[in-house]
Amino acid sequence: MSTRDLNLKGRRIVLLIGGLVLLAAVGSCFAAERAGNSSVLEFIRAQSERRLTQVPREVLAFYYTWYGRPERHGRWVHWGNVDADRHDISESTHYPALGAYDSHDPAVIDRHIDQAKAHGLTGFIATWWGQNTYDDRAFVTLLERAEKKNFKVTVYWETAPATGQRQVDQAINDLAYVLQRYGSSPALLKVEGKPVVFVYGRVMGQVPPKSWPAIVQGAREKAGDALLIADGYQAGYARMFDGVHTYNICDWVQGKRPDELRALSAQAFAHAVQLARTHGRISCLTVIPGYNDTKIRTPGINAERQGGLTYRVLWEEAIKADPDWVLITSWNEWHEGSEIEPSWEDGDAYLKLTGEYAPRFRTNPVSKARGLSLAALAPEKARQVQAWFAGKTVGLLPDFSGDAAFWLLDAGVDVRELTWADLLDSQRFNPQKLPLILHAGGEHYVRSVEAEGDVEQALQRYLAAGGFLVAIPSLPFPFFYDDAAGRPAPIASKVGLPVTGGWETPPSNVALTFHLNTELLPELSRTVAFPAAGDRRWRPAMREQTHPEDFYVSLARLKDADEKNYGDGMAYVEHRAGARRGGKSLYVWMRMPDVLGLNECLYAVFQFAAQTLGSTE
Numbered sequence: 001m002s003t004r005d006l007n008l009k010g011r012r013i014v015l016l017i018g019g020l021v022l023l024a025a026v027g028s029c030f031a032a033e034r035a036g037n038s039s040v041l042e043f044i045r046a047q048s049e050r051r052l053t054q055v056p057r058e059v060l061a062f063y064y065t066w067y068g069r070p071e072r073h074g075r076w077v078h079w080g081n082v083d084a085d086r087h088d089i090s091e092s093t094h095y096p097a098l099g100a101y102d103s104h105d106p107a108v109i110d111r112h113i114d115q116a117k118a119h120g121l122t123g124f125i126a127t128w129w130g131q132n133t134y135d136d137r138a139f140v141t142l143l144e145r146a147e148k149k150n151f152k153v154t155v156y157w158e159t160a161p162a163t164g165q166r167q168v169d170q171a172i173n174d175l176a177y178v179l180q181r182y183g184s185s186p187a188l189l190k191v192e193g194k195p196v197v198f199v200y201g202r203v204m205g206q207v208p209p210k211s212w213p214a215i216v217q218g219a220r221e222k223a224g225d226a227l228l229i230a231d232g233y234q235a236g237y238a239r240m241f242d243g244v245h246t247y248n249i250c251d252w253v254q255g256k257r258p259d260e261l262r263a264l265s266a267q268a269f270a271h272a273v274q275l276a277r278t279h280g281r282i283s284c285l286t287v288i289p290g291y292n293d294t295k296i297r298t299p300g301i302n303a304e305r306q307g308g309l310t311y312r313v314l315w316e317e318a319i320k321a322d323p324d325w326v327l328i329t330s331w332n333e334w335h336e337g338s339e340i341e342p343s344w345e346d347g348d349a350y351l352k353l354t355g356e357y358a359p360r361f362r363t364n365p366v367s368k369a370r371g372l373s374l375a376a377l378a379p380e381k382a383r384q385v386q387a388w389f390a391g392k393t394v395g396l397l398p399d400f401s402g403d404a405a406f407w408l409l410d411a412g413v414d415v416r417e418l419t420w421a422d423l424l425d426s427q428r429f430n431p432q433k434l435p436l437i438l439h440a441g442g443e444h445y446v447r448s449v450e451a452e453g454d455v456e457q458a459l460q461r462y463l464a465a466g467g468f469l470v471a472i473p474s475l476p477f478p479f480f481y482d483d484a485a486g487r488p489a490p491i492a493s494k495v496g497l498p499v500t501g502g503w504e505t506p507p508s509n510v511a512l513t514f515h516l517n518t519e520l521l522p523e524l525s526r527t528v529a530f531p532a533a534g535d536r537r538w539r540p541a542m543r544e545q546t547h548p549e550d551f552y553v554s555l556a557r558l559k560d561a562d563e564k565n566y567g568d569g570m571a572y573v574e575h576r577a578g579a580r581r582g583g584k585s586l587y588v589w590m591r592m593p594d595v596l597g598l599n600e601c602l603y604a605v606f607q608f609a610a611q612t613l614g615s616t617e
Contacts, residue, residue, distance in 0.1 A: 039213070039417055040209060040210055040212075040213060040240075040400070040417060041409075041417050042213075043212070043213035043216075043217075043240065044239045044240055047239060047240055047241075047242075048239065048279070048280075050242065050280070051279075051280025052191065052192070052227075052242065052243075052280055052281065052282055052324075053280060054366050055191055055282050055324040055325075055366060055367070056191070056365060056366060057122075057324065057325065057361065057362045057364065057365060057366060057367070058122045058123060058152070058189070058324070058325040058326075059120055059121050059122050059123075059325070059326050059328070059354075059358040059361060059362065060121070060122065060123045060124065060125050060152075060189075060325060060326075060327050060328070061116065061121055061123075061124055061125070061327070061328040061329075061330060061331035061340065062124075062125050062127075062156060062247065062327065062328065062329050062330040062331060062333065063112075063124035063125060063126045063127070063142075063153075063330070063331045063332060064078075064103070064126075064127050064135075064330070064331070064332050064333055064334075065103040065104075065126055065127060065134075065135045065138035065139060065142060066078045066103060066127060066134060066135050066138075067079060067100070067101060067102060067103045067332075067334075068102050068103060068104065068134070069100065069101070069102040071102075072102050072104060072105070073102075073104075076100065077134070078091065078335075079091055079092065079100045080092070082099075082100045084099060084100070087344045089334070090295075091295075091296060091334075091335055092295070092334035092335060093292045093293070093294075093295050093296075093334065093335070093336065093337030094334065094337055094339065094343040094344065094345045094346070095343060095344040095345065096332075096334065096339075096341060096342070096343060096344070097341070097342035097343055097344060097347070097348075098111070098341075098342075103135075103138045104137070104138050104141060106141055106144075106145055109141060109142055109145045110145055110149070112124075112331065112332075112341070113145060113146060113149050113151045114149070115341070115342075115351060116151070116331065117149065117151060118355070119351045119352070119354045119355035119358065120354060120355050120357070120358025120359045120361075120362065121328070121354065121358060122151070122152055122362075123146075123151060123152030123153055123154065123189055124142070124146075124151075124152075124153045124154075124331060125153075125154055125155070125156045125198050125327070126138075126139055126142055126153055126154070126155055126156060127155075127156050127158055128155035128156055128157055128158060128178070129158050129159055130159065130174060131173075131174060131177050139153075139155065139182070143182060143185050143187055143188065146187035147185060147186060147187040150187075151187060152187060152188070152189045153187055153188065153189065154188060154189040154195070154196050154197060154198065155178055155182075155197055155198070156198045156200055157174070157175070157178075157197055157198065157199045157200060157203055158200045158202060158203065159200075159202055159203060159206070160174070160202075160203045160206045160207050161206070163483045163484065163486050164483065164484070167206070167207065167211065168211050168214050168215055168218070169218075171207065171211075171215045171219075172214075172215055172218035172219050172222065175197065175215065175219040175223070175226070176218075176219045176222040176223035177223075178195075178197060179195055179197075179219065179223035179224060179226055180222075180223045182195070183195045183223065183224065183226075191227055191282065194225050194226055194227050195226045195227070196226070196227045196229060196242075196243075196282075197226055197227070197228055197229070198228075198229045198231070198245065199228055199229065199230050199231055199241070200231050200247060201231040201232060201246075201247060203231075204230055204231050204232055204237070205442065205443075205444075205475075208398065208399040208441075208444050208483060209236060209240070209398075209399045209400065209401045209441065210398050210399050210419070212240055212241075216228070227242035227243065227282070228241045228242055228243075229241065229242060229243035229244065229245050229282060229284065230243070230244050230245070231244075231245060231246055231247055232244065232246060233246060233271075233272050233275055234401055234402065234403075234474055235275070235401075235402070235403045235406050236400065236401030236402060236403075236405070236406065236474070237401065238275050238276060238278070238279040238281050239279055239406065240401075241281070242281060242282060243276060243281045243282030243283065243284060243324075244272070244275065244276050244281060244282075244283070244284065245284035245285075245286065245325075245327055246272075246284075246286055247286065247329060248286070248288065248291065248329055248338075249268075249286055249288060249314075249329075250288060250291035250301050250303040250338070251301065251505075251533070251534075251535075251536075252264060252268070252532075252533030252534055253288065253290075253291070253303040253310060253314075254291075254301055254302065254303040254304075255303075258306065258309045258310075258313050261310065261313050261314070262313050262316075262317060264532070264533055265313060265314055265317035265318075266317050266320065266321070268533070268534075269285050269317050269318055269320075269321035269323070270321050272285060272321070272323075273285065273321045273322060273323050273367075273369050274369075276323075276324075277367075277369050277370055282324050282325065283323040283324045283325070283367065283369065284323060284324065284325045284326075284327050285318045285321060285323040285325075285326055285327065286326075286327045286328070286329050287311065287314040287315050287318055287326060287327070287328055287329070288303070288310070288311070288314065288328070288329045288330075288338050289305055289308075289310065289311040289338065289339075289340055289350045289353075290303050290304055290305030290306075290310050290311070290337065290338065291303040291329075291336055291337060291338045292336065292337035292338075293335065293336040293337065295335075295337075296335050296336075305346075308349060308350070308353055311340075311350060311353050312353065312357075315353070315357040315361075316357075318361070319357065319360060319361050321369070322367050322368055322369040323367060323369070324366070324367045326358070326361055328340060328354065340353075340354055376410075377407070377410065377411055377599050377603070381411075381599070381603060382410070382411045382412055385408075385411040385412070385413060385603070385606060386411065386412045386413065388606065388607065388610035388611075389413045389414065389436075389606075389610060392414065392435050392436065392613070393414045393415065393416050393433065393434055393435075394408060394413055394414065394415045394416070394434070394436050394437070394438055395415070395416050395418050395429070395434035395436070395437035395438065396415050396416065396417050396418060396437075396438055396440070397418055397437055397438065397439045397440075397441065397445075398418060398419055398420055398441065398445075398446070399441035399442065399444060399445070400438070400439075400440040400441050401440070401441055401442060401474050402440040402441065402442075402472060402473060402474030402590070403440075403472075403474075403593055403598055403602070404438060404440040404470075404472035404588075404593070404602060404605075405438060405440040407598070407599075407602045408438070408606070416434065418437075420445070420446040420449050420455050421449050421450075423449075423455055423458040423459065423462070424449060424450065424454055424455070424458055426458075426461070429458065429462060430462065430465055430467070431462065431465050431466045431467040431468070434467070435467070435468060435613055436467075436468045436469075436470060436609060436613060437462070437467065437468070437469055437470070438470050438471075438472070439469065439470070439471040439472070439473060439478050439479075440471075440472050440473065440474065441473060441474060441475075441478070442473060442474050442475035443473070443475045443476065443477050443478065443479075443480040443481050444480075444481045444482075444483050445478075445479045445480075445481070445482065445483065445491075446482065446483050446484045447482045447484060447485065447489055447491065448482075448484050448485070449484070456491050456494060456495060459495040459496075460494070460495060460496075460579045460580055462583070463495070463496050463575060463579075463580040463582065463583025463584075463585070464579060464580055464581055464582050464583060465582065465583075466582050466583065467583050467584075468583065468584040468585070468586070468609065468612070468613060469495065469496050469497070469583070469584070469585045469586070470585070470586045470588075470605070470606075470609055471492075471497050471585070471586070471587050471588065472588040472590075472592075472593070472602075472605070473590050474590060475590060476535075476537040476538075476539040476590055477490065477492065477499060477501075477539045478492055478497060478499065478587075479491045479492045479495060479497065480492070493545045493546075494579075495580075495585075496573060496575060496580050496583055496584075496585035497541070497585055497587045498541045498542055498543070498544075498545030498546045498552070498571060498573060498585075498587065499539050499540070499541055499545065499587060500539070500540065500541075500542050500544075500545055500567070501539065502537070502538030502539050502540050502566070502567060503537070503538050504537050505536055505537075506530060506536055506538065510560050510561075511529075511560060511561050512529070512530035512558055512559070512560055512566065513527050513528070513529055513530065513558070513559060513560075514527065514528050514529075514530065514556045514557065514558055514569055514592075514595065515527055515556070515557045515558075515559055516528070516555065516556045516570075517553065517554060517555045517556070520553065520555060520572075520608055521555060521570075521604045521605075521608060522604075523600065523603065523604050523607075524596060524600060524601070524604050525596070528595050528596060529595075530558060530595070531591055531594060531595055534591070534594070535590075535591065536591070538558075538566070538567075538589070539589065539590075540558065540566060540567025540568055540569065540589065541554075541567060541568040541569075541570070541571035541587045541589075542567050542568070546573055546575075547575070547576070547577040547578050548577075549576045549577040550573055550574060550575050550576050550577065551573065551574040551576060552571065552572075552573050553571065553572045553573075554568045554570075554571055555568065555569075555570035555571055555572060555608075556568060556569040556570040556571075556589075556592065557569075568587075569588070569589040569591075569592050569595075570586075570587065570588050570589065570592060570605070571586070571587050572584070572585070572586050572608070572612070573585045573586075573587075584612065586605070586608070586609055586612075588601070588605055
């Protein structure tokens, strides 16, 4: 079975419907003390000077070097049980035309490179799980063969284990190892002389955003500069990294007719390219022939190939969107049935399709797309936001990576960047100095710094003193995974957010609609549909998650056509009992800015928050 993270595969693309904003003047950003880490905001400001606008075109396929045969390794590696007579492999959706091969065999690698080059590919992005691993040893051979054949390769950084400083140190060592061992090779993918490394979504999920400045700067000091391409179309990633991509789009490809897929792809691809180009980053779009992991996962995902129509539509829309690079998922991820390598079932049909589209994409040497700030907040609106928060400082909780934090920065609001340790200092962390704090990160947090649960208790004390917590996370469940303990430890409801589990995918054949409270959010539409694509994991706010004496207001209730209630995508709470008594909280589901429009949603949310700061209704 594939050892990839089941929660990440197939759910990395976000349909970008909201606005894209540029980094403007940052208010009073306090440099936070971190073990070896610089301020995230300072790092982002420095990164904003690194703009890549004339990037040579590439067509790259994700490539897997984790396969092996008994003759070389004494066992089957990553194939499972192989029945050559029946053309069946227990861990593979389809059967390779080469049979169950060995990734360490130079003849196999030569054949793959020759096939790829003959059909318009310029390189492979090879799975990489760390120093001296099975795939690292295979990468040595892959790089050697690529050098001889004038082909490009790079690594797909798949895992960053441990937590805290140990994780930072290991990540620096791993990245420096790649750059020092492979960076001088003429075959390693480079832009402007700098090696390119792709960072998979698992690493993006494992490493808190606050750790990236130390990792990047530490690796630069040890091994020189490199360009990191992050997995995920998020504003924070586009500001912090040198490019953005996504590994897999099967979740929103699944079940779509060609006309539906074309419309959805045109919109999603255009916004993804705009996100990258607006920030001067390398723009990457992913195309897949199809996807089927139902042989190794239950229930799994099956995005039909539709006789090649899926691949054709995605290629055509990707070319229209004019990215820097097109990525193919995949050359040979046989476990998930996404391969374009020739198979017993499809022959070389998908290589031929690649050979039709890849040269067409590469006709123009560079992308002509430009970053257009079409959805930037209008100046008069920005001035209004500044007026709402005049004389107030907003605290940014650690690991902010979502649009909300950058939206406030771009609007000119005075913000203060916090560490988890800062929360323990009541002289610095209190409602008088920070009347509102914003959680705009993912699912990770730190519950304990000096003593068990001290961060959780500090947040409760802040609320009890009259503080206001606004959560607009970039991933489904805020305050879910405790990095210090290295395990899930959900405390959202304990720190004032009435969030609970919903679903991974919505019920099929059910029309879902948000009904907004336009009395409190007057500038928003009365109703809006639940997203049809992207990450649709639902973590609603529920009245039942609050104390019976609390004042709870639904701001965006999700219902079906029969008026069945599925919880709230936005909810406001005034805490009137228990450890949080006196505090306020506002929860916004991660996809609401996409659903409503980034500027529309955040303008309404922060207008409500500003008006509520001094009131107790």
